[in-house]
Amino acid sequence: MSDIDTADPAIAPIKRPTRWHIAVFLAPAVLVYTAIMILPLIETLRLSLYNLVDGQTVFVGLSNFATLFSDPRLSASFWNALGNNLIFFVIHMLVQNPVGIALAAMLSVPKLRFATFYRTAIFVPTLLSFVIVGFIWKLILSPIWGIAPSLMDLVGLKWAFAPWLGKPDSALITVSLISVWQYVGIPMMLIYAALLNIPEEVLEAAECDGITGWSQFWKIKLPLILPSIGIISILTFVGNFNAFDLIYTVQGALAGPDGSTDILGTLLYRTFFGFQNQMGDRSMGATIATVMFLIILAGVSLYLFVIQRRMRRYQF
């Protein structure tokens, strides 16, 4: 077909003027993004292959990575941080996302009163700075000044109170739940939007077939919002493996007690910038950053190339 088209002189392709405006409109974003994201990323990857030898920066190949995984102390802290990070992620997936979906499902019930108020109230913590969130929760949970002990006392649960942030067994769970509290608004909003997008006809058709209530949620709504859940999962994954801020504000750079809340972000910070009497090590920090980058890249690729392709989408 195409050769016939071009052979016809009457509809020969019109020579279009070069579309400069595309480049012009893209330029600011490309320039800014390159300057503050892409170049530092490349520089970090490069730095992970270099190290200081006798005061000179020299190319050392993969030896930084070899040190990271073979040095007994470094590798122990790395695996500890990775393990904690996984727990951090699993708690988000098990608590934040199901709760977010449940909240969205409840909000989309048409008869619910004050829906806008709930929606706003649940979303507000997401807008707060992590410094404020960290500080508020540290105060709430403080065994000395906090209101948690006295509130629990009111309902006779004083015995169940413990200095959660200071105990190695509970600190990581506590910090994860604080983060869940802060970010639960995001899955809620995305799912809420997806639920509102389901056309009335589909739901009416379901009702005609006698599918109502819970089974309507499981059989009709949930499959339709699966793509949104996929997006939320990947956002959670990237966010959790990049996390640093909340742990830093609540537990400090040492991520105590005894490294029990140390995740990759805090380990990277301490290694790269140093802490108190320990000097920063740029190369090793860059190495950890590279490993973090690869972990996130692997997770995102897995999602994009394996999971997302198999996901069914419905067109209305």
Add this chain to the structure above:
Amino acid sequence: MTRMLKGLMLATTVLVPAALAGVANAADTALTIESWRNDDLSIWQEKLIPAFEAKNPGIKVTFAPMAPTEYNSAVNAKLEAGTAGDLITCRPFDLSLAMFEKGQLAALNDLDGIKNFSDTAKSAWSTDDGKTTFCVPMASVIHGFIYNKKAFEELKVAVPKTEDEFFALLEKIKTDGNYIPLAMGTKDQWEAATMGYYNIGPNDWKGEEGRKALIAGTQKLTDADWIEPYKTLAKWKPYLGDGFEAQTYPDSQNLFTLGRAAIYPAGSWEIAPFKAQADFEMGAFPPPVKKAGDTCYISDHNDIGIGLNAKGKNPEAAKKFLAWVASPEFATLYANSLPGFFSLNSTAVKMEDPLAQEFVSWRQNCKPTIRPSAAIVGRGKPNLDLEMWRVSANVINGTQTPEQAAEETQKGLESWYKPAK
């Protein structure tokens, strides 16, 4: 992002004050002091710097402090980038030595007034052979315990001299129930080591004797003398406040100054802030000894000095400032504006604060020593100081036995440190 943030923070903390100083009088030589003492900002701005500027017209000094835990890495980054101020506040021992060896700090052997300091005072900022000094010693801090005099009077108890008396006293305060016996938490970790292990330890490892033996390799951190302080620390646990595991350093300070705790394991740097906060009389006692009559040892730690940026822009003006810091005039001014930071100047300094006098009086009977992790054994990775923070907190929390704690620090030390044979 963090990079950007850091850049912005540096820009706002350094450039803005510098720019303001520049506006004030363009012809003046501007000097910037890099420091981690943000608590002292107002004292530098209101007392120390005006005193210097009055005598040295034409020199404008700016005090630019930053967060203590970030100071070392930030100031190193600035020195490497050539954006650091002319005057660099020096951490003691290994950290500043590393800066000198990199050529970032200038030698100060021929500075006017450097003779005002004894070799001990200079040891924290001299090369290992003691020949070159690269920072002017400013002050040392002494560890001990600060107590609430009112609480002691109410309970009719006296200051403890021995460890047994100390624990009997803690028990008595606890039974009485009005006060938390000891105000200390383990959340920030450094209190456990700095106010705990380094505070009471010298009595067990016999101060300098043990510290030097550790450096020489004739003693190990797993020896009984080094485990003993951990054992004592473990016994502190029942006397700390409820939920001490989540109690931060400011929490502890507030508990004490609000009069809710009786004893505060302290460093003398607390004196000035405590005076400002507490409305009761305070006293102090040195770490109790094992048996009555034992020699007492105190941690009298060279803590702060000031040096010259080797690549600074105004070395002449900066040297003038350093010579002033080395003078007895500065010593008196500093020690009295910041009671608890004791002058290292050989000229005797008259201090007016009774609590500071109390601390300094221990020097007459007790043998001083410095923190064991500061010199020579504090150079490697893992950093011994940070390791000691962590294990001391673990020992008090009860998640590690004293033996395990000692074992871990010794293993970390052995992994890089080979004592000179």
